Amino acid sequence: MDVDKKDSIASDSSDQVVNPWEVSAKDGGKIDYDKLIDQFGCQRLDASLIDRVQRLTSRQPHVFLRRGVFFAHRDFNEVLDAYERGDKFYLYTGRGPSSEALHLGHLIPFMFTKYLQEAFKVPLVVQLTDDEKCMWKNLSVEESQRLARENAKDIIACGFDVTKTFIFSDFDYVGGAFYKNMVKVAKCVTLNKAMGIFGFSGEDHIGKLSFPPVQAVPSFPSSFLHLFPGNDKLRCLIPCAIDQVCCFLTLDLDPILILG
Template sequence: MEKVEDQNPQQEEDQVVNPWEVSAKDGGKIDYDKLIDKFGCQRLDQSFVDRVQRLTSRPPHVFLRRGVFFAHRDFNDILDAYERGQKFYLYTGRGPSSEALHLGHLIPFMFTKYLQDAFKVPLVIQLTDDEKCMWKNLSVEESQRLARENAKDIIACGFDISKTFIFSDFDYVGGAFYKNMVKVAKCVTYNKVVGIFGFTGEDHIGKVSFPPVQAVPSFPSSFPHLFSGKDDLRCLIPCAIDQVQCFV
């Protein structure tokens, strides 16, 4: 990813894309090619689609074939390791701000189910009820209630219950998970997090401190009950491109 201070200010005015806001100047369209360059991603071209089909011995998902999932970071490393017999795990999530998931919310989960079935790997699903409490006008109790309702829709996608762990931040954060949060937080300056996510002086400190919460599920050591002794296990994160900044 290019350094924040090297980015073109005019480009920043043309479109804003981060985990909490997606907008283009004058109501225009999002330029995904610019985002791919900005976030240091690569296109998911036909060679990747063919390779996934070869490694899994099953047809690639329609979201791959039609370019709904169109870019990646280091997916080739995951596939290289898998070809050598090394497993990985999946991580995705949901910020519960409504009682039910609409089709747009479901797309990442539908694709994640395909990946779990195709590669036969574990999955962790984070419900960021704490995030929605901080960004929306929601109480802690209401955020937790919405998380439980959203979990029902996610479970209905049909994930392998023997390989899937769904957790609420309010219920789970602590222990090894929190230790990793602190390690990540110490690596990011205030100026850097403002440059990456666009926080202002009007944002409360809860927002500024949140990104490590979303980042650390990508570390297997955050889940010692699942991956004890497997701290080198790779993680594949199916998500929308507006979430990429939490993981670069």
């Protein structure tokens, strides 16, 4: 994807702003999703792709696909190509724990991810970004960790396959191979690019600048040596909301299914 396009996303304040921490349109108007598809280098999830999902999984596509709730993607066709050849992939999604419980809007990505796990019979990693909420919501470390545990209960209640699901807290897990990948990602992203994509300013503390690699590296199987040992080429599919896409555009990361 063209870097100049990416650098314009967060700074387009005259029209609409969409980044992981703010979604707003001029004068309280509606978000122009067609414009975002172009800016983010995405494609519409068309009927032919949805029909292909049904053919490959032998089950009816989720209602969120059929009704356009998940409306766009990046490289989803490549995941399906690989799956058709017999190659597996894994799923990655997450939750920023800033409240006691998940409401319906929070649950939609997890409901859809559960369908993907069942339909394709693949592993899932769920990242609880308690470190992020500590920095953005001015919560204490202890309170962020407590909320992460409470949110994990709601996520578990969605009914994921316990033999194929790994839920982790950043405060508890970051280190080792995961941290090595964070450093590799951080070295590839300039300060100008981070400010352009995420809308950071000179008033933001350095913790915010350091966070994007934390959210990016779960898309690398080498971040989870205990889950995918020796399988560095395993593809990752990321179901996420449109405001989270910036985190994965930083390095043109793996295929994405986008929720509007």
